Amino acid sequence: MEYILSERVKTLKPSAIREIFKYAADPSVVSLSAGNPAPEAFPVKEIAEISNTIFTENPIAALQYSVTEGYPALRNAVGNYMKTKYNVGRDFDELIITSGAQQVMDLITKATVNEGDTIICEAPSFIGSLNSFRSYHARLCGIPLESDGMNIDCLEKALQTEKNVRFIYIIANFQNPSGVTTSLAKRRKIYELAKKYNVMILEDNPYGELRISGEDVPSIKSFDEDGIVAYVGSFSKILSPGMRLGYVIAPKPIVQKMIVCKQGEDVHTNIWAQMVAEKFMTEYDFEAHLRRLREIYRKKANFCMQLLDEYLVPNKITYQPIEGGLFIWCKLPDGVDMNDFCQQAVLRKVCVVPGNAFLTDESEQCSSFRINFSTPTDEQLEKGIQILGNLAKEVL
């Protein structure tokens, strides 16, 4: 039989990172290509304890069908937390629980983007989101990312010239892959431009709680008095990615349609996970847990940056120091073939992610690659960066 595929998926490819994972699965290879939280960051004892309590006290609720919008107690807990701590959420907003933040990318695109419509993104940006947008045949328009956020002139030009722009996608804190944090001035400017051109903002904040230095910058959603920002949060980096828990806080007309789409997509999110997260947020010391996480990642990030200073920087590879998140963006000298460098690294048993994987057009020139420091052990990190340094010394 000739299998007929829809136009929207014909050009859709598995993420380049997935392909790299095939090499990374070899235990002799040091993988700096993943984005997994450090295993020691999981509150295993607490989750086991909560799960046990749920199955003792309320097992049917944890196993039966639940509602599409999410477990009411968790919606309340997250809503209160985000309002109290970050001033996110207004009366015109609604909060729903999703199957990971990834599902928000899917649902909001389904609900607001026609095939051929445009989504503006940072360039580079998170490949998982870009692929979700692509799966609805959206046109992606990448705006160059500078050390303090998107180039504002390019953004305004895109808003003026692109047709049917539906939203601006931004990871404002410790962006994946670049590590960039958008400055407050640029956040305000982006907000004003979105308002001026009647375009929504999709603010994705998976790493916001993982700041290791400097001061928190208010999220764009925190000054959204006009109902133009959809804010996306995730439990993947602060509790467990395997649970697949995320949420969106956005104006009701948008969220209402996302709920209908979610009904047709997975009915509701695994309810056991929602109950565990709720109890963890409300009956345990959630803030102490976050402090512990930040301590884990502060140590790992600082160790990684020391290694980069020692092995890569003297060999012509530069990087922008980070204030949080899980990734560091390393840049090769201009004119060097980055993909060739990454392939040579694989031959020497170190995996990093070639930077062009994160571009809206993967065939564009890119001289950077992404390093992750949360997944490898300290020993693996040191070994991997040493190998990269030796390679750089030889070929750059």
Added chain:
Amino acid sequence: MEYILSERVKTLKPSAIREIFKYAADPSVVSLSAGNPAPEAFPVKEIAEISNTIFTENPIAALQYSVTEGYPALRNAVGNYMKTKYNVGRDFDELIITSGAQQVMDLITKATVNEGDTIICEAPSFIGSLNSFRSYHARLCGIPLESDGMNIDCLEKALQTEKNVRFIYIIANFQNPSGVTTSLAKRRKIYELAKKYNVMILEDNPYGELRISGEDVPSIKSFDEDGIVAYVGSFSKILSPGMRLGYVIAPKPIVQKMIVCKQGEDVHTNIWAQMVAEKFMTEYDFEAHLRRLREIYRKKANFCMQLLDEYLVPNKITYQPIEGGLFIWCKLPDGVDMNDFCQQAVLRKVCVVPGNAFLTDESEQCSSFRINFSTPTDEQLEKGIQILGNLAKEVL
């Protein structure tokens, strides 16, 4: 701000059943409108025990990111089970785990259906699937369902006249909402027609294990030597719907694209649930559990049919006896306003689902309504059907 919605969701409505649930939430109302498994059907003790073992022995695997295709051990367990017990799955097929069977409806539509393409369904059919198809702007073509399955002449005519038919959607066992089981002769005929017209079959089998009388009928997928059937299974009715676990067994070219779409939709399915299901299938007496379920539902279904015989049939409401599943389809005399009857039932504190909710065109005439017997207690069931009988006696 003026919120712009995509064309595909503009006409999308929450399922009518959801709206009915608002009445059903009133504790004084007897709900015969749900589709929840009986609470006593959940293997609570076993799930609690397995969960405890997982968090003792292998907590990181249950909390960390996992692979999009699904937990390998569960894929194996389900694949072996379906091959050994039902002869489902060939070398050209691939099996992946999804976030409920509902996600298969979404993913296969995304991967194979362009906006405006046609999906052929039984009329009536499962509203959750229809809404998923609608969410990609598919055109739905309903084929009248007879007591032994679709009207074959209508099906062939539709295959001849409809443009760009992408697949035929069928629930062959104890169909939701009609309770109909498609005969083996019609299954073979539908398969031959699909092959002749080069159209896939999407065979959804959530209730197949819940047969209470008669003999199993081979699934269409069991005689698929041509690679034209996508088979969908679910853990919702045999383990727990709150876990959101389903699977699809379909030709590799289709499944490969579904995997890429799933990556963009929720990355992977909750891994704890997958680990629990795998251990339950392989380390416990799964067949004994299924026998126990069938016993529960046999009692409930027979009790329900007795009540229908006692209270409704003498008052001009007919029904087709079922051999399994969770639903019974009741028919009012021709010419009676079914929606009016259902509304009057609500005023008397009984909820059923008006049959037109399950049609591809909800505005079509329909004189049937759906009753569920798995969720209410015996007392509630008796009370609800008595009220319906009294109403029928008065108004029919």
